[in-house]
Amino acid sequence: MAEIQLVRMPGVELSEADRLVMRRGIFEHIDGIGESNQKSWRRWWNRVLRLEPGEVMEVRTHQERLGWYHRKHMALEQAVFQAQERFDVFKGFRDWIKVGAGHCDWYPGPKGGVFPVPKTISYSKLEQADMERFHDEAVAFLRTAHAGKTLWPHLTPAARIDMIEVILRGFNE
Template structure:
């Protein structure tokens, strides 16, 4: 499968990002024009991750790490949040039981749409009773909610 990265030029038209990409774009346009009635063409696309939302996500994790004593490492907190968001695969463990393993959220492995959905699911998980009990285990339920709302308010600033 060919890889094609497009950019919008100052002329308002789409162009390949570099000469190789421009050749691939020309081939793709030619293929589109050559399609007869009833022919099909399949393709996938990837919306590159927005660096601003990427930094914002990791800022959220860093602030949360500072607000809880449940985790000492950012990577461990991130893995737990990915599991809580359901962004994982289940593989057999050493004892044969299924174990959840977080999927990669590498910058070039996850597009912007999928990243925003993951971000939404992480936020949704943070509101669960389980997450509140893990993040602030010694506090009463109302105090846990106060910690969560304070955390979220600080992120908006």
Template sequence: MSEITLVRQDGALPDADKDAARRVLFGLVDGLGEVNQKSWRRFFNGLLKMEPGEMVHIKTNRARSGPFHRRHFKIEQTLFEAQERFEFFDQYLYWIKVGAGWVTWAAGPSGGVVPIPRSVSYAKADEGDFQKFHEQVMTFLRGPHAARYLWPHLKDKADEMMNSILEGFHE
């Protein structure tokens, strides 16, 4: 999900420019059906009527690709079943998120800073966010630490194990 805060800047926009913006926006992007068209126009026209310094916060949610989503989680599941460090899947997922940097940093109970894994639920991560998450996970898994941690007995061959699994998914 993307969240955007917009603020009205100083300065006036001539009516001709406002009309041109409406023609471009409503010609390229429009609401689906009459109700959404009216809502879209009302929203955009409301932006044009804002006073300098006035703000509006927008939350967007782009639909996710089901096949991409399922493929990512199949990769995670396959790695979990092949690894020998984690007994519980949720702990493994936390480790992946922390390793990939998909976290919020917060004050810990002793005053230090600790990572709190972020959600990748449909409500919290739209398609763009989820693709970014996937890229970060793949970078982490291909990095110097993940394979050796998941398969400590393999030592230098751990990277080959990781590669064989990821290449099976064309990663």
């Protein structure tokens, strides 16, 4: 979910002509689906346009996930998990990928260090653009020498590269 903070900029005033052009673009180019959504869309924009200088508004958006994309990523994770030699538990494997892809929060540890806590990739919690970013970062991580050495410690560096590339090629990566 994208969270966006908006602020009405002080010292910027729109002429009536500017307002008409903006309203035409907002309400004719993009509109709500059906009467109820059209009314909600207009009410929301009217609230935005009535902000006072310096007033802040927070907007949360959600872009639906594409089912085929989600299934492709999950199948890729499963294929790598089945081919690797390090992890016995899928959850641990997935958490390792999340951390390696940077999809985590970092917290102070009990002894002064920091530790990662993987973020969710739940279908309902992560919108499509963020899932695509995570997927790309996960694939990039799986291609690293560190990932190869972790997943297939007995193979040579060249064989590790071949192993991950064969799997990724099956998913057009």
